[in-house]
Amino acid sequence: GENVEQHPSTLSVQEGDSAVIKCTYSDSASNYFPWYKQELGKRPQLIIDIRSNVGEKKDQRIAVTLNKTAKHFSLHITETQPEDSAVYFCAATLSGNQFYFGTGTSLTVIP
Amino acid sequence: DAGVIQSPRHEVTEMGQEVTLRCKPISGHNSLFWYRQTMMRGLELLIYFNNNVPIDDSGMPEDRFSAKMPNASFSTLKIQPSEPRDSAVYFCASRIRQGSGNTIYFGEGSWLTVV
Numbered sequence: 001g002e003n004v005e006q007h008p009s010t011l012s013v014q015e016g017d018s019a020v021i022k023c024t025y026s027d028s029a030s031n032y033f034p035w036y037k038q039e040l041g042k043r044p045q046l047i048i049d050i051r052s053n054v055g056e057k058k059d060q061r062i063a064v065t066l067n068k069t070a071k072h073f074s075l076h077i078t079e080t081q082p083e084d085s086a087v088y089f090c091a092a093t094l095s096g097n098q099f100y101f102g103t104g105t106s107l108t109v110i111p
Numbered sequence: 112d113a114g115v116i117q118s119p120r121h122e123v124t125e126m127g128q129e130v131t132l133r134c135k136p137i138s139g140h141n142s143l144f145w146y147r148q149t150m151m152r153g154l155e156l157l158i159y160f161n162n163n164v165p166i167d168d169s170g171m172p173e174d175r176f177s178a179k180m181p182n183a184s185f186s187t188l189k190i191q192p193s194e195p196r197d198s199a200v201y202f203c204a205s206r207i208r209q210g211s212g213n214t215i216y217f218g219e220g221s222w223l224t225v226v
Contacts, residue, residue, distance in 0.1 A: 032214075034214045036217075042219075043202065043217040043218060043219050043220055044154070044202070044217050045217070046214050046216070049214055089153075089154065097142075097159070097161075097166070098156060098159065098167060099144070099156070099214075099215055100156075101153060101154040101156075102153075103153040104153055104154075
């Protein structure tokens with residue numbers, strides 16, 4: 001099956017700086033890559049996603065890039081704010097049947 | 112839409128007792144997933160259903176775990192007998208199974224503590 005690795009496991013940044021979280025996947029057939037944000041005690045919630053036919057996608061301060069050749073994708077958060085502090089999960093799936101999650105990155109934005 | 116609804120939200124039970132977790136997926140969604148989340152292992156897929164049929168239960172840890180989906184609007188995850196190492200947050204999630212880009216939506220989770 002698919003294997004998704006995520007780095008780093010923890011990340012601290014100063015407010016206003018950028019944060020980058022990276023994931024690699026093993027199955028070249030995977031074609032959909034969502035990112036979830038999980039605040040303490042809450043459910044994971046989708047923040048952005050990308051499909052395999054797209055190299056980059058942006059939504060305000062959040063962007064995701066995908067390199068199919070290298071089988072890695074990254075989440076970029078610019079102008080970080082304290083409310084961005086949470087655990088972020090990447091995932092990979094082939095046609096949405098099984099979603100394989102990374103181990104999560106705990107992001108702390110220091111005011 | 113109320114989203115994915117799970118119950119109970121919190122349960123504390125004694126070792127050896129039976130635990131039943133319940134899930135109501137989003138109306139119209141035809142895939143349902145059960146995940147377990149712990150600090151050590153992160154989000155683990157236990158089982159998923161397409162159109163009420165179990166497709167992959169390879170993530171179910173032991174025979175003590177069982178899951179059913181008798182109809183499109185209800186699923187249960189049962190642990191019998193429960194053990195302290197089953198303590199975790201159990202998430203149910205659902206999606207519309209069409210195309211490749213429909214992501215899954217999580218419920219609020221059931222926080223299980225086995226003492």
